[in-house]
Amino acid sequence: MKARTAFATVLVGVLAVLSLLVIRPFLDYVLGAMLLAFVLTPLQRRLAPEVGARVSAFALVSLTILLFVGPIGLFVRVVFDGVGELPTEVSDLPTYQSVERVVERVVGVQIGARFDQILGNFTSTLAERSSGLASAGVHFTLGVLLLLFLLYYLLKDGDVLIRWAKGVTPLPRKVQDDLYAEAEEATWAVLKGHVFVATVQGFVSGLGLIALGLPNAAFWTVVMMFLAMVPIVGVSPVLGGATIYLVVNGRLLEAALLVVYGITVVAVTDDYLRALVIDKESSLHSGVVLLGVFGAAYFLGAIGIFVGPIILALFKETVEVFNEYYDLA
Structure with missing residues (x-):
């Protein structure tokens, strides 16, 4: 009996670790789906008896897209678009010329050339890593799609999942x-x-x-x-x-x-x-x-x-x- 228990424990532990490795690349999106499902579950329980579990879950996912995912996606797009508008010379920055004059008068050091070099290196680094930004964009898109699908099924079958968890928990x-x-x-x-x-x-x-x-x-x-x-x-x-x-x-x-x-x-x-x-x-x-x-x-x-x-x-x-x-x- 002890051998069977030990074997079952090791098997469950190994599969749990493998499952975590499978989930790990999108763990933040999975947790996001769980959090949203927790917030929306009271609405799901009210709507499901009226229109059905599938229709209510789909409606709440659509509401999530309108209220959360849409604005967040727009925000990310604005940020990435703003990267392309970064100034290539520090003299293009607002109020820079007045600051430069004050520093040169007080310290006696010309900072313009040095700052131009730093800003130029920064913008060139962004350009070199554009492929990484594209990869991050693909990962973000897949993650959002996964979040929405998980949210739908957690809303539709969340009570089933909770009953299963209670059934296998040894308490x-x-x-x-x-x-x-x-x-x-x-x-x-x-x-x-x-x-x-x-x-x-x-x-x-x-x-x-x-x-x-x-x-x-x-x-x-x-x-x-x-x-x-x-x-x-x-x-x-x-x-x-x-x-x-x-x-x-x-x-x-x-x-x-x-x-x-x-x-x-x-x-x-x-x-x-x-x-x-x-x-x-x-x-x-x-x-x-x-x-x-x-x-x-x-x-x-x-x-x-x-x-x-x-x-x-x-x-x-x-x-x-x-x-x-x-x-x-």
Whole structure:
């Protein structure tokens, strides 16, 4: 009996490792599909009895394309198009000539030729790696298609997958039910307090840039939505840079207005939303969120910004459930 158990354990372990290697190239897209399926499952359960599981899943995938995949694809395209518009000489950069005169007057060093050389090397390096960019584009396209297909099947057959997982998990059903309930609560807490609040804060911050007529305001709004998910950092780098840009261009009144807008409207929006949507007992400490964001982003890429804090929250809830039933202490 022990030999059979050992053989089954080794076989399952080997197949699990091989399965992970198969999934690994697109792991970030798989995790993205799972996260989206979790968010959309309540809608799927409401729509499926009315129109059928397939039709409701297809409708929600189409909604995802309109609300998420489409804008992200457009954003990536704008970024890549912007690469071709990079200046080939540093003197083409805004406000460069005034900065160059100040440095030469104070330090006595001519920086123009050196910066031209650095910028030229940078643009030539981008051109040499255009094949790598094309390969990344193909990988991105395949990943998005995989995400959409997985999302469809997770919505349509997600309950079947959960029942199968519960059936093969060697834990009492009561323990499993508590684990799933705590995992669902922790995931929603992170999504509301980490993703939703950051998205709104980045959007509100972007409204200030748009109102002041700053260039590429839409692009920087998206950037702030991601930066707002990082504790301590937040939207301040972009708003600070925008303030400096306005000061350098002599728009002092607008710079002052942006500062006031940041410390009032943006700050109040952040504090009010967090108090409104987050239960203090279920929220993660800022240090845990920061560790989850940085660690998972390094390990998983961009999707780690979203799933990193969720993984740490699930670990915490799992330990608490096991401690309640099995007295781990």
